[in-house]
Amino acid sequence: MKETPTPSGVNYQRVRDVVRMDILTGVFAPGDRLKINDLVERYDVGANPIREALQQLRGEGLVEMIPNKGATVRYLDERVTRQMLELRQAIELMVARKFAQTGSYKLLDELKRAQERFEQAVRDGHQSEYHSLNNAFHDIIIRAADNQEAELIMSRTSLLIRAVRESVGYGPERIGSILAEHRALLDAFEQRDAEKAGEIAWLHASRASDDLLDQYRRMMKARMRVEPAGQSKRSRVPRGWTPDLAQKRP
Amino acid sequence: MKETPTPSGVNYQRVRDVVRMDILTGVFAPGDRLKINDLVERYDVGANPIREALQQLRGEGLVEMIPNKGATVRYLDERVTRQMLELRQAIELMVARKFAQTGSYKLLDELKRAQERFEQAVRDGHQSEYHSLNNAFHDIIIRAADNQEAELIMSRTSLLIRAVRESVGYGPERIGSILAEHRALLDAFEQRDAEKAGEIAWLHASRASDDLLDQYRRMMKARMRVEPAGQSKRSRVPRGWTPDLAQKRP
DNA sequence: TAGTGGTCTAGACCACGGT
DNA sequence: CCGTGGTCTAGACCACTAA
Numbered sequence: 001m002k003e004t005p006t007p008s009g010v011n012y013q014r015v016r017d018v019v020r021m022d023i024l025t026g027v028f029a030p031g032d033r034l035k036i037n038d039l040v041e042r043y044d045v046g047a048n049p050i051r052e053a054l055q056q057l058r059g060e061g062l063v064e065m066i067p068n069k070g071a072t073v074r075y076l077d078e079r080v081t082r083q084m085l086e087l088r089q090a091i092e093l094m095v096a097r098k099f100a101q102t103g104s105y106k107l108l109d110e111l112k113r114a115q116e117r118f119e120q121a122v123r124d125g126h127q128s129e130y131h132s133l134n135n136a137f138h139d140i141i142i143r144a145a146d147n148q149e150a151e152l153i154m155s156r157t158s159l160l161i162r163a164v165r166e167s168v169g170y171g172p173e174r175i176g177s178i179l180a181e182h183r184a185l186l187d188a189f190e191q192r193d194a195e196k197a198g199e200i201a202w203l204h205a206s207r208a209s210d211d212l213l214d215q216y217r218r219m220m221k222a223r224m225r226v227e228p229a230g231q232s233k234r235s236r237v238p239r240g241w242t243p244d245l246a247q248k249r250p
Numbered sequence: 251m252k253e254t255p256t257p258s259g260v261n262y263q264r265v266r267d268v269v270r271m272d273i274l275t276g277v278f279a280p281g282d283r284l285k286i287n288d289l290v291e292r293y294d295v296g297a298n299p300i301r302e303a304l305q306q307l308r309g310e311g312l313v314e315m316i317p318n319k320g321a322t323v324r325y326l327d328e329r330v331t332r333q334m335l336e337l338r339q340a341i342e343l344m345v346a347r348k349f350a351q352t353g354s355y356k357l358l359d360e361l362k363r364a365q366e367r368f369e370q371a372v373r374d375g376h377q378s379e380y381h382s383l384n385n386a387f388h389d390i391i392i393r394a395a396d397n398q399e400a401e402l403i404m405s406r407t408s409l410l411i412r413a414v415r416e417s418v419g420y421g422p423e424r425i426g427s428i429l430a431e432h433r434a435l436l437d438a439f440e441q442r443d444a445e446k447a448g449e450i451a452w453l454h455a456s457r458a459s460d461d462l463l464d465q466y467r468r469m470m471k472a473r474m475r476v477e478p479a480g481q482s483k484r485s486r487v488p489r490g491w492t493p494d495l496a497q498k499r500p
Numbered sequence: 501t502a503g504t505g506g507t508c509t510a511g512a513c514c515a516c517g518g519t
Numbered sequence: 520c521c522g523t524g525g526t527c528t529a530g531a532c533c534a535c536t537a538a
Contacts, residue, residue, distance in 0.1 A: 010317045010526065036506065046528045048298050051507085055262075055302050059309020067260045068506060068534050083397040086344060090400070094340035147333040150340070153403070260507065260534095286525065296509045301526085318515055318525060501538085508532070515525080 011045050016053035018043065023062055023073050024159055034063065034071040060156055076160060081216055082209070084157045089205035091154060092138070095145040096185065096201035100194040103144050108189055111140050115182050122175055130170055137182060141201075161212065174211055181207070261295050266303035268293065273312055273323055274409055284313065284321040310406055326410060331466060332459070334407045339455035341404060342388070345395040346435065346451035350444040353394050358439055361390050365432050372425055380420055387432060391451075411462065424461055431457070 008014070019039070022028050039050045054071045057063040065071045099107075118133040135158070142151055170178070181204040188197035258264070269289070272278050289300045304321045307313040315321045349357075368383040385408075392401055420428070431454040438447035 012526085013317060035504095037504090047506085048301075048508095048527065051298075052302060052305050052526095055305040056309060059306060067263060070506065079396075080399070083399045086348075086395075086397055087341070087399050087403075090340040090344035091337070093343065094336060098336075145336075146329075147336055149330070149333045149337050153337075262507085285523095287523090297525085298508060298527095302507095320525065502536100503538100504534105504536085506532105506534080509530090511528090513525105513527075516523090518522085519520090 011049035012052040012056070015039070015043055015045060015049050016056050019053055020057060020060070020062060020159075023057075024162065028073045030073050030075040032073045034073065036070070061160060074160075078213065078216060078220075081161070082213060084161060085205070085209035085212065088154060088157055089202060089209060091142075091150050092205040093198045093202040095142050095147070095150065096188075097194040097198040098145045098147075099141050100189050100192055100197040103141075103189060107140060107144050108186075111137065111189070112186060114140055115179075115186060118182070119179055122179060127170075130175065134178065170211075174207075177207065178204075261299035262302040262306070265289070265293050265295060265299050266306050269303055270307060270310070270312060270409075273307075274412070278323045280323050280325040282323045284323065286320070311410065324410075328463065328466060328470075331411070332463060334411060335455070335459035335462065338404060338407055339452060339459065341392075341400050342451040342455040343448045345392050345397070345400065346438075347444040347448040348395045349391050350439050350442055350447040353391075353439060357390060357394050358436075361387065361439070362436060364390055365429075365436060368432070369429055372429060377420075380425065384428065420461075424457075427457065428454075 009017075019028075019034070028034065034054060036047050036050050040047055043050070054063055054065060058065045058071070062074055063071050064074050103111075114133070114137045118130075118137060121129045121133055142154055145151075181200060185197060185200045185204065188200055259267075269278070269284070278284065284304060286297050286300050290297055293300070304313055304315060308315045308321070312324055313321050314324050353361075364383070364387045368380075368387060371379045371383055392404055395401075431450060435447060435450045435454065438450055
């Protein structure tokens, strides 16, 4: 038994990790209030580790906190989703350029093998593996850029975007173009053409964005039809709650 | 008869804001330990608001925290600085493309006026205004992108990079090319040429990066000469530390 | 005005590093 | 194994809101 069921470390880390997981697995839905007392009971620790965990998750963009009002699971509206996707697009372009310029042949080989595995899975119709194999491909490129700041942003936004993505999966025609775009990217890398690689990555990310935003809108529309007023499992949102949390002091 | 000369809000926010300011104004230097007890005394609050403030600053990238070891002001080595500059470069490209595509003529006018003010200040030799006028120009472009995520990253990294930049200023030849690059960017915007605008912004950011990293290395070398090898990053804080807090109770 | 729930303090607890 | 300093708990305090 090498796997610990609960994360290790000091309490505020454990709470942070398990709340993060609970948010990402849908135990807490977007908009749900995260009350200190509920969490105290749920995780059997005092209020302060809870508060610190929530502050950290706020820093990760998973949670919104308002002084004297409390924390809620961040609600991703279309605008914020678009902003994240644009940011990812910019980073994808940057790391692609950098890979074309400085990526070692060893990494290029690794990338080719990742693509091979992806294509094989598609030929075999193993849909459940698409997402992780696609991620594996992009991770190699990103990690090669030696930019932890960018990596951090990519992984954080991945987590948030996964919530939207996980319910729908890829359409069959989209998979085909993903593979084609990856191959074009590999070509550009092999030619050491940074600008071309960047453009392909940019376009690739752009198509992925359009795809995801499409699905997002479809999801919203369906949800609206089925469930006019959402009510979550544990903590209910107070009546008259407005999802407008974006208020900032200029 | 209660005044609030210090930032308002709940304690952990006040502490966060004032510690941030103290870091950025050099009261706390990179590598300094931020001990809970010192801060408790300095700001006259309990440990927990301090801890929460530090957790938030950690999320902003200003502070490093290690469980059971404490917090230190984040030390920006050359690698991290480069990573931030690359990230900013990617974002500059993205927002420039977006401005060329969707920027209103009103904003374009605003941008031209900002550039005018910048050029005038250079003609008049008002060096102290260069930095803020340059920022003003770029801010217009970034804000037009309607991307709070990207804006947040730009402003956070600005704060961190300012610490390196503030000591040196711009060389006279660099200022000339900055102005030329801005004019080229304005041209591309006017032609609505997104790709060209992106490339100019990319190159512009690239030159700024090289410039800053150059100065960074020069600074390090000078520091090394003054303060040779000695003890490494451990125990950088003198024993009888206790900063002269003349500003504790104004 | 009572209730709910976020915030803060005092002090106990405990991990680590030095001697 | 003692001191320093980070972590956590219990409970008081206080902001907001519903009645």
